[in-house]
Amino acid sequence: EVQLVESGGGLVQPGGSLRLSCAASGFTFSSHWMSWVRQAPGKGLEWVTNIKEDGSEKYYVDSVKGRFTISRDNAKNSLYLQMKSLRAEDTAIYYCASLAGTGWYFDLWGRGTLVSVSS
Amino acid sequence: DIVVTQSPDSLAVSLGERATINCKSSQTVLYSSNYKNYLAWYQQKPGQPPKLLIYWASTRESGVPDRFSGSGSGTDFTLTISSLQAEDVAVYYCQQYYSTPYTFGQGTKLEIK
Numbered sequence: 001e002v003q004l005v006e007s008g009g010g011l012v013q014p015g016g017s018l019r020l021s022c023a024a025s026g027f028t029f030s031s032h033w034m035s036w037v038r039q040a041p042g043k044g045l046e047w048v049t050n051i052k053e054d055g056s057e058k059y060y061v062d063s064v065k066g067r068f069t070i071s072r073d074n075a076k077n078s079l080y081l082q083m084k085s086l087r088a089e090d091t092a093i094y095y096c097a098s099l100a101g102t103g104w105y106f107d108l109w110g111r112g113t114l115v116s117v118s119s
Numbered sequence: 120d121i122v123v124t125q126s127p128d129s130l131a132v133s134l135g136e137r138a139t140i141n142c143k144s145s146q147t148v149l150y151s152s153n154y155k156n157y158l159a160w161y162q163q164k165p166g167q168p169p170k171l172l173i174y175w176a177s178t179r180e181s182g183v184p185d186r187f188s189g190s191g192s193g194t195d196f197t198l199t200i201s202s203l204q205a206e207d208v209a210v211y212y213c214q215q216y217y218s219t220p221y222t223f224g225q226g227t228k229l230e231i232k
Contacts, residue, residue, distance in 0.1 A: 104216035
């Protein structure tokens with residue numbers, strides 16, 4: 001079955017750190033750009049970051065630059081998001097998503113993992 | 120950044136009737152070299168992740184019912200559901216992938232009248 005499964009979310013204090021993981025299965029993970037997209041409670045969708053198939057290119061939304069780092073391990077079919085200096089406004093469901101091979105739209109989504117930043 | 124704005128914010132349509140959602144980008148998402156519009160539509164049902172419906176503004180994703188269609192070019196786009204079914208109740212988002220940061224519309228909540 002083609003799927004993405006996120007883990008690692010939880011409650012963290014402002015200024016803290018968290019590492020999210022995404023396990024991919026059922027498709028050739030190493031052939032896809034991958035992304036993290038987040039959704040604050042009751043709000044819309046926000047693209048956070050992309051990483052190229054081989055990890056050589058990474059892009060971030062301005063609000064997380066210098067605080068979040070995307071990475072991947074193609075041998076383990078896994079995607080990661082290291083988050084530091086977390087803020088209340090980072091509270092959201094974080095979705096792992098694959099980008100289609102022909103364009104930068106998201107053709108497969110995980111079910112998400114909730115990150116709550118609160119004291 | 121390209122700002123994407125949807126209208127309306129919410130919509131109530133009777134079963135079997137047509138539903139139309141609009142999406143406007145602050146600058147063109149039509150790439151002149153390949154004449155493709157870098158715009159996608161997603162459906163999100165409560166408690167679920169988004170699901171891709173349409174890409175390149177008008178190409179239906181595999182498995183998506185043909186009552187869903189996308190149209191438009193440049194800066195103005197439309198998602199049409201030709202005959203609303205009960206299972207279509209959801210929030211719909213458009214997204215531009217012309218340039219980073221990829222941006223989404225604020226969403227349109229579709230309900231049954």
